[in-house]
Amino acid sequence: MFAIPLAENAELRPLEPWHAPEYLEHIERGRAHIDAWINWAALAIDLDSARAVLQRYADRQAADTARLYGIWLDGTLVGGVMFVQFDAKGGTCEIGVWTEPAGQGRGLITTAVRHLIDYAFTVRGMHRIEWHNKPENLRSRAVAQRMGFTLEGVLRESYLHNGVHQDGEVWSLLTHEWKSRATPTG
Numbered sequence: 121m122f123a124i125p126l127a128e129n130a131e132l133r134p135l136e137p138w139h140a141p142e143y144l145e146h147i148e149r150g151r152a153h154i155d156a157w158i159n160w161a162a163l164a165i166d167l168d169s170a171r172a173v174l175q176r177y178a179d180r181q182a183a184d185t186a187r188l189y190g191i192w193l194d195g196t197l198v199g200g201v202m203f204v205q206f207d208a209k210g211g212t213c214e215i216g217v218w219t220e221p222a223g224q225g226r227g228l229i230t231t232a233v234r235h236l237i238d239y240a241f242t243v244r245g246m247h248r249i250e251w252h253n254k255p256e257n258l259r260s261r262a263v264a265q266r267m268g269f270t271l272e273g274v275l276r277e278s279y280l281h282n283g284v285h286q287d288g289e290v291w292s293l294l295t296h297e298w299k300s301r302a303t304p305t306g
Contacts, residue, residue: 150220198223
């Protein structure tokens, strides 16, 4: 197993099918908060469906089309980051995030996203990373801005969430933009 430190008491680790009981407990604690922004929480309503969600991502990781990581704070799963889609051949991917309230305001998502961006660009040679969020999700928007993503536009009423057509922002970050941020200028 590997873990990447995010803070003194927090780490990023793969989130795998055997974590299903812990994952379901996390989703139950954060369901109302998470579901306000994405339908992620609705996918796990019992142990079998929680295990199925995690297995689906394990299968997609094996196919090199997605990856899923959890964020543990003081030994408790409080959120996660993921490659929602990962197209190595095309050089594009999308990063997604979620957290329960206990994981907010500590910079954990931002730090975890930085690791995913670095992996995508420097290890996997991706060209473009996308970030999607609701315009009113100011926390998500702030992470995209801190990481240097550019807002490309708003897809008006582009997806159905909780029975309502929602707008979605699309942000992007290109490899040369990330590398120029990491390179000191003289």
